[in-house]
Amino acid sequence: MTEFIVITSGKGGVGKTTSSASIAVGLAKHGKKVAVIDFDVGLRNLDLIMGCERRVVYDFVNVIHQECTLKQALIKDKRYENLHVLAASQTRDKDALTKEGVERVLNELKDEGFDYVLCDSPAGIEKGAFLAMYFADRAIVVVNPEVSSVRDSDRILGLLSSKTRRAETGATPVMQHLLLTRYNPARVVAGDMMSIDDVKEILGIEVLGVIPESEGVLAASNSGVPVILDEASNAGLAYDDAVARLLGQTRAMRFLDAPKKGILSRLFGS
Amino acid sequence: MGLFDFLRGSPKQTASIAKERLRIIVAQERSARGSPDYLPLLRRELLEVIRKYVNVDQDAIDIQVKRDGDHEVLDLTVTLPDKSEAAAAAAAAAREA
Ligand SMILES: Nc1ncnc2c1ncn2[C@@H]1O[C@H](COP(=O)(O)OP(=O)(O)OP(=O)(O)O)[C@@H](O)[C@H]1O
Ligand SMILES: [Mg+2]
Secondary structure: OOEEEEEEOOOOOOOHHHHHHHHHHHHHHOOOOEEEEEOOOOOOOHHHHHOOHHHOOOOHHHHHOOOOOHHHHOEEOOOOOOEEEEOOOOOOOHHHOOHHHHHHHHHHHHHOOOOEEEEEOOOOOOHHHHHHHHOOOEEEEEEOOOHHHHHHHHHHHHHHOOOOHHHHHOOOOOEEEEEEEEEOHHHHHOOOOOOHHHHHHHHOOOEEEEEEOOHHHHHHHHHOOOHHHOOOOHHHHHHHHHHHHHOOOOOOOOOOOOOOOOHHHHHHOO | OOHHHHHHOOOOOOHHHHHHHHHHHHHHHHHHHOOOOOHHHHHHHHHHHHHHHOOOOHHHEEEEEEEEOOEEEEEEEEOOOOHHHHHHHHHHHHHHO
């Protein structure tokens, strides 16, 4: 069975692409056959985060317009051969994606025996975001503990339960998870940032993981190596936990507490 | 970076990696944007032709339109795999076939 997962948020810049890349790699590390698709037409970025930007020959829109085969457009990851990337096109044409086209590509991925197809949604609630979520079986709603992000994710939760194929056909609803990213425990403790419990209480859905704000994320993007592969980074370890939970394992939440500043780290910086 | 990080061994400097990756991809995209529409297609077809003879990777081919005074120059660079890599790739291909 192929599972279609959308990574979405409403608000921009909250960590959808960072999360898509790491979750895709995490699932591939577990031996799953994974494809990750960049739905952000016009603003291709997933390829950079995955580190395959120079290997994009054909893109998602080329496949939809049948200018190449799906096989030609899927970029095989250099680290995991069971992981594939489908890049967004750089076209400015907003209508480049069609519902029928997206459905055809997703069906083809299903026929190819993919276990997971991740759809990295663009920000907003326009066509790209709509198509990224339409065929989803599961949604990972990326949210920052910040007012506008939380409100926007609630909008998205509403759309997930009304404007998706599962909603329209009356099938079992899209499974929904929250992924809290850019979490800063020190600021939560100081009362400057909403806590995981605050966000959970407002949105009322289950939390798949909490990804701390981490310097490792910038280094990972710089290098084109998704942060989940950086075992020295708390964000990487937190993504690893989130992927395990997605696969049904139980993992305690980590990195929720502010690191205590001991005398050593005070002296030497951290 | 604190002294502690320093003692643990300085972390890899990634900004320079980012800059180098961006330098290449931005140049490639700008030259694609500054007209000839056929450039992406040309790149694909060249890649296919080259691959008939040498097993090069997609990122081994760099194609740009550059200005040289009054002329536009099509600048094509193909990085060939080194001998041992090429032999390994050929062996792998033979095994797959
Ligand atoms: N846990 C984190 N710690 C620190 N920085 C982070 C973290 N997660 C994401 N970022 C940074 O936040 C920025 C936005 O991330 P990203 O591109 O993944 O967001 P996005 O939701 O995909 O954005 P868009 O809506 O534009 O597609 C990037 O600079 C990224 O490096
Ligand atoms: Mg993004």
